[in-house]
Amino acid sequence: MSAAEKIITTLYPGQSDDHKRLAALHRYGALDAPASEDFTFLTELAAKACDVPYAFITLVDGERAVVKSCTGLALGSMPRSQCYCSLAVLGEAATEIGDLGRDARTAGMPLTVAAPFMRMYSSVPLTTRDGFAIGTLCVMDTKPGCLSTSQRDMLRKLARQVMALFELHASERALKASKDELETLATTDELTGLHNRRSLMSRLRFEVARTRRFRTPLSAVMVDVDHFKNVNDEFGHQLGDEVLAAIGRLVRENVRVIDVAGRYGGEELCILLPNTPPEGARKFAETLRSRIEAQVHGAGARTVAVTASLGVGSFNHMDIDDAEMLLKQADAALFRAKARGRNRVEG
Structure with a gap:
């Protein structure tokens, strides 16, 4: 295990402490759901508003981080210990690292030490209505720096829109499941499992x-x-x-x-x-x-x-x-x- 991974692992809540956050995450059924163009639009808007080339919507599971939408660089799933966004689910309102190469938590991570050699990272946690951070909306750059106050404010507003979309998609799936169940009840003989x-x-x-x-x-x-x-x-x-x-x-x-x-x-x-x-x-x-x-x-x-x-x-x-x-x-x-x-x- 690398030094960075040891630091991240130490910072993580244990599974016994993290189970409520994970339950909130899985409630949305979004980890393995197909990507949506609406999320792509929000990452593009985030990159443009913050004047950086990269933006990502990432969900953080118990062992992995899953990128649901990206702008500037195609990323998929990665180990949680190798993802900057793992820091943002620890309860802070926002996470900003001006130079990833100089921060002990991130200096050894793959995106820092290999192309495209990320340097700046800024994120806002995606927070559920009951207060659990299930992931982030983040922006990155290959140059050290930080966002302005207005850019951070815009990122927070866009993060709320991301969560609104997750809520909407979860509601739509729940409604479809309910309709399917009602249709099954209306058309199926309970005893035999055949059509009534x-x-x-x-x-x-x-x-x-x-x-x-x-x-x-x-x-x-x-x-x-x-x-x-x-x-x-x-x-x-x-x-x-x-x-x-x-x-x-x-x-x-x-x-x-x-x-x-x-x-x-x-x-x-x-x-x-x-x-x-x-x-x-x-x-x-x-x-x-x-x-x-x-x-x-x-x-x-x-x-x-x-x-x-x-x-x-x-x-x-x-x-x-x-x-x-x-x-x-x-x-x-x-x-x-x-x-x-x-x-x-x-x-």
Whole structure:
């Protein structure tokens, strides 16, 4: 470890003291987020206002410093002990070093001893609303010197704008996450993790419209757990729920990205297979049937195996040419599978 690194390490708060600052930093989710043109504009403005060639927006993590925006010199991530900005998260309102080469804390740092041989550094910490310094807006020059009072004041104002942007981006991400969660709740069956009936029927209408327009195949597979009432009666509804949840996971693991699997009602599931002709749908259904049969479910010291009957329907652009007819065909095939002994595929 170099002398400079020893000095910086000594100045750092320990992890036990720094955890609140790091929690505040990670709250913004900005460390690995894509760079924004708005931040670039602010670093360019900072360099121009301070009449220096270099400006940076840097976030300081526990072990690294991540440059989110730069003007004059492209920098990425670097060890925290090798970054001037590590000094600015120690609680000072501003950090200015007139000659980096003459300051024991910075004389041995890479940007000081190698090109472009930085000499002047001035920064303002990026401070959260609850008072934690998560990084800096800084300017640098290859000539020793310092900022004027008006330049330092401008740098402070620009730092507040940087934090306002971080706040805005964090709010936007939180809003999107909230919307995604609400959409998931509105479209997902809680027990099976598949589409709920309302979402399934909406996707069915969409897939039917698409297959009509492009004259592509579309198939549907109806799945019904055999003797499911007996499982509930003998082992209880909790095991019945566990069985449906396990089958839901199995379906999710076996469908393609373009397929749509949903809970049609009770123990009955429906799987839409776009761009899939009847023979492909029957092959899929047979594979799914055998995997459902192979599942073993625990009921205390006992194990329970269940089977399922499956019916296949396919859009043929003639007599089966709408959503209702497609489901009726798959339902009729499912009825035949049950009538012919269950644990089989018809269609």
